[in-house]
Amino acid sequence: MGNLLEHMGVERDRVHFSWISSAEATKFVDVVKEISEKVRALGPNKKFVKDYN
Amino acid sequence: MDTCIQKIRELAADLLERGEVEKVIGFAQGTIPMATSPISVGTKQGVDNLVFNSTCGLNLANFASRQKGKIAIIAKGCDCRNIVTHIVENQLQRDQVYIIGVPCNGMVNKFKIAALFEDEITGFAEDGDTLTVSSSSQTKTLKKQEYLRENCLLCTHKNPVLYDVLAGDLVKEQVLENAFPDVDKIEAMDVDGRWQYFKRLTQNCIRCYACRNACPICYCPTCFVDEAGPQWVGKGQNKTDVDTFHFLRAFHCAGRCTDCGACVEACPMGINVRDFTRKLNKDALELFGWEAGLDISKRPPLDAYSPQDPDDFIK
Amino acid sequence: MKFITIDKKDWTKGIDNSRKTYQLFGPVKDENGCKIIKLDTNVLPDMDYHESVLSAKSVLFPQTETILTTSLNESVEDHHIMKRAKNDYTPRAVLGIRPYDAKAIGLVKLNFDTKEYREPYWCDAYEATTFVGLGITRPGPFDFSTSVGCGPFCEEGLDILLADLDDKFLAKVLTPKGEAYAAACGFDTPADDKESQALFDILRKEAEKNIATSVDTGNLKEKNLLDLHEAPFWDDVAFACINCGTCTYVCPTCWCFDIQDEAKLKESARFRNWDTCMSPLFTRHATGHNPRGAKVQRVRQRFMHKLKYFLDKYDQGIMCVGCGRCVKSCPVNIDIRKVAHTMNTYEKKD
Numbered sequence: 001m002g003n004l005l006e007h008m009g010v011e012r013d014r015v016h017f018s019w020i021s022s023a024e025a026t027k028f029v030d031v032v033k034e035i036s037e038k039v040r041a042l043g044p045n046k047k048f049v050k051d052y053n
Numbered sequence: 054m055d056t057c058i059q060k061i062r063e064l065a066a067d068l069l070e071r072g073e074v075e076k077v078i079g080f081a082q083g084t085i086p087m088a089t090s091p092i093s094v095g096t097k098q099g100v101d102n103l104v105f106n107s108t109c110g111l112n113l114a115n116f117a118s119r120q121k122g123k124i125a126i127i128a129k130g131c132d133c134r135n136i137v138t139h140i141v142e143n144q145l146q147r148d149q150v151y152i153i154g155v156p157c158n159g160m161v162n163k164f165k166i167a168a169l170f171e172d173e174i175t176g177f178a179e180d181g182d183t184l185t186v187s188s189s190s191q192t193k194t195l196k197k198q199e200y201l202r203e204n205c206l207l208c209t210h211k212n213p214v215l216y217d218v219l220a221g222d223l224v225k226e227q228v229l230e231n232a233f234p235d236v237d238k239i240e241a242m243d244v245d246g247r248w249q250y251f252k253r254l255t256q257n258c259i260r261c262y263a264c265r266n267a268c269p270i271c272y273c274p275t276c277f278v279d280e281a282g283p284q285w286v287g288k289g290q291n292k293t294d295v296d297t298f299h300f301l302r303a304f305h306c307a308g309r310c311t312d313c314g315a316c317v318e319a320c321p322m323g324i325n326v327r328d329f330t331r332k333l334n335k336d337a338l339e340l341f342g343w344e345a346g347l348d349i350s351k352r353p354p355l356d357a358y359s360p361q362d363p364d365d366f367i368k
Numbered sequence: 369m370k371f372i373t374i375d376k377k378d379w380t381k382g383i384d385n386s387r388k389t390y391q392l393f394g395p396v397k398d399e400n401g402c403k404i405i406k407l408d409t410n411v412l413p414d415m416d417y418h419e420s421v422l423s424a425k426s427v428l429f430p431q432t433e434t435i436l437t438t439s440l441n442e443s444v445e446d447h448h449i450m451k452r453a454k455n456d457y458t459p460r461a462v463l464g465i466r467p468y469d470a471k472a473i474g475l476v477k478l479n480f481d482t483k484e485y486r487e488p489y490w491c492d493a494y495e496a497t498t499f500v501g502l503g504i505t506r507p508g509p510f511d512f513s514t515s516v517g518c519g520p521f522c523e524e525g526l527d528i529l530l531a532d533l534d535d536k537f538l539a540k541v542l543t544p545k546g547e548a549y550a551a552a553c554g555f556d557t558p559a560d561d562k563e564s565q566a567l568f569d570i571l572r573k574e575a576e577k578n579i580a581t582s583v584d585t586g587n588l589k590e591k592n593l594l595d596l597h598e599a600p601f602w603d604d605v606a607f608a609c610i611n612c613g614t615c616t617y618v619c620p621t622c623w624c625f626d627i628q629d630e631a632k633l634k635e636s637a638r639f640r641n642w643d644t645c646m647s648p649l650f651t652r653h654a655t656g657h658n659p660r661g662a663k664v665q666r667v668r669q670r671f672m673h674k675l676k677y678f679l680d681k682y683d684q685g686i687m688c689v690g691c692g693r694c695v696k697s698c699p700v701n702i703d704i705r706k707v708a709h710t711m712n713t714y715e716k717k718d
Contacts, residue, residue, distance in 0.1 A: 001306055002366055007332040008300060009248025018368040021235065028586070031368050047248055050293040084703035085510065089598075090701040091608040111700065172418050172697075173508035189506065189578075257400040259422070259431065259645070263612035263699050279649045288628050289432035289641045319699035321421060322400045323612045 013038040057221035065100040079127035080109045086177040110160040110318035114269035118144040129157035131313035133213040134346025135269035154216030156224040159205030164323045204314035233335045257322045264326045267319035270309045303329030308337045308353040311346045372555045372562035374537040382553035393427045394463040403666040413463040423620030424469040428493040436638040469516045470525035470687040472620030498549040501526040510692025515582035518689045520575035587712045595716040606667035608700040609660040613644030616695035
């Protein structure tokens with residue numbers, strides 16, 4: 001799914017997949033930090049956002 | 054292919070006469086040039102209505118499923134692959150269907166041919182590799198090979214993969230140096246270029262859903278765009294809703310699409326809907342070594358787990 | 369009614385003049401074919417096109433149209449009260465439409481503008497619109513308009529009918545709306561009435577001669593509705609159908625729509641979208657029951673509505689103008705001419 005979104009022109013770093021157990025709190029923090037940084041670097045998303053009217 | 058129609062009719066008549074099948078599903082000549090229409094023939098006399106030519110671009114697999122009794126189906130390479138998919142996905146039992154396989158030399162690109170003429174096409178005839186197409190103002194002789202559909206040009210499974218009988222001699226399969234030049238072309242664009250490409254691709258979509266309904270693997274009883282309680286996707290011409298339909302439909306075809314081209318064939322606006330599914334076909338091949346519909350004993354890759362499945366996208 | 373001549377050298381200038389007071393719509397070609405859309409100020413209508421995939425119905429009846437809006441912000445007065453959307457109903461002109469599309473608008477009007485109800489969105493758009501048609505000198509192979517009360521030079525529903533005479537257009541100005549539009553363009557070179565009419569008659573006859581197919585609908589009126597409804601041929605007609613909406617969306621006379629509410633943050637709107645009797649969702653009740661749950665019922669509905677119910681209800685002919693778009697665009701080649709013939713010749717067997 002990430003590949004197809006990327007193919008359609010949605011930046012790769014906007015879509016992330018992870019598998020985190022409820023016991024892996026530190027991994028969760030690390031992943032969320034990484035995602036936040038990558039998405040922030042890309043700026044606001046304008047693709048696949050429904051314009052209204 | 055001209056000769057195979059005689060064979061198809063003989064086989065169909067024989068099957069119906071012997072009571073081996075109740076119906077034969079194939080194509081009938083259309084009422085306008087370059088058109089054929091799926092037909093169900095139930096009597097021996099009816100077999101003369103069957104035709105097979107370069108304009109049988111739709112896929113008959115969906116017409117075979119959910120029929121009562123045993124049926125025979127006239128199936129070119131891609132139809133056979135979709136029959137395999139239907140069997141694997143429990144839409145059809147192998148013993149319910151008698152497959153009359155037709156080795157295929159490709160179907161013609163109707164939009165490409167129509168674009169050669171300023172006015173409407175009034176006549177279409179084919180003789181081997183030569184097409185004679187006429188409009189009210191001119192007649193052109195074309196080489197079929199140059200006017201094949203894009204999916205046919207890239208087809209490596211012209212011969213039926215599963216059949217009970219063949220209606221013609223097997224044809225030579227082509228070996229491609231690059232099976233996905235069209236995908237590569239899009240991949241070579243930058244991220245915004247790709248976004249613009251797809252934006253333009255679907256700009257004239259009217260959401261008639263002909264692509265979905267012609268698709269042999271789009272058989273969900275209720276498609277996600279038709280979910281109404283609650284509704285999943287906006288139903289208007291909003292661009293994001295239109296693209297959501299195309300994107301999710303394509304993704305639902307991941308690892309199942311045989312690139313039969315029925316979606317493009319059916320689209321009244323001439324949109325190359327395959328641009329979505331082709332990327333997934335390429336991924337299926339590169340990541341899973343998978344081409345859909347070749348083997349009734351194998352589950353599609355997104356349907357089964359293997360420890361070898363690529364997982365580097367998961368953090 | 370009067371005739372004027374428009375030199376093609378003056379065409380662009382005249383059209384641009386009219387942009388001051390009219391929004392323009394017209395045929396435009398792109399890689400997917402030709403359709404009739406709102407023209408940007410630098411775009412001219414393509415007057416050489418042969419046929420458009422979609423009809424001109426969207427000029428009055430867009431595929432998606434906002435009809436009502438409201439605010440969900442409770443601090444605003446009238447929040448949650450749906451009010452009519454501020455759509456633009458200033459004068460508009462649609463250029464170069466085919467006579468069958470204009471006739472179709474008249475048929476759609478029967479539904480949207482009745483004695484009891486006036487559908488405001490369609491009717492307001494209709495009243496704002498001037499229809500400038502272009503006679504068809506070379507009808508395509510799918511055109512069967514002459515056999516359904518229309519034709520390549522049919523004037524019904526048009527305000528101006530143009531005939532293409534290579535270096536100029538001959539215009540037959542049919543209504544005051546048409547006169548106003550010609551004046552806005554500055555087209556005022558008079559042509560001789562008698563000669564011009566004679567020329568139109570010749571062109572019409574020539575064009576009509578080139579219409580190769582016809583459909584006979586003469587018996588439909590007296591056929592028993594239930595007999596047709598119960599007739600055994602519908603299974604065969606419907607077999608090939610994939611139940612897409614192509615035929616209804618390309619049809620200039622199909623008017624069915626669906627209403628949708630959408631909201632984003634504090635703004636909400638009600639839209640109407642084209643809908644199609646080919647879709648199961650079209651008739652599915654909230655209970656889940658679907659009176660037209662099977663494909664064959666939906667296919668039958670389309671043809672019965674066009675060729676029988678409409679005829680019986682309004683007595684204004686069938687709901688088809690013979691443009692042939694559905695014949696051409698149908699992915700499985702279900703041909704309304706063939707179905708009409710089957711219905712027209714059907715005799716119930718006892």
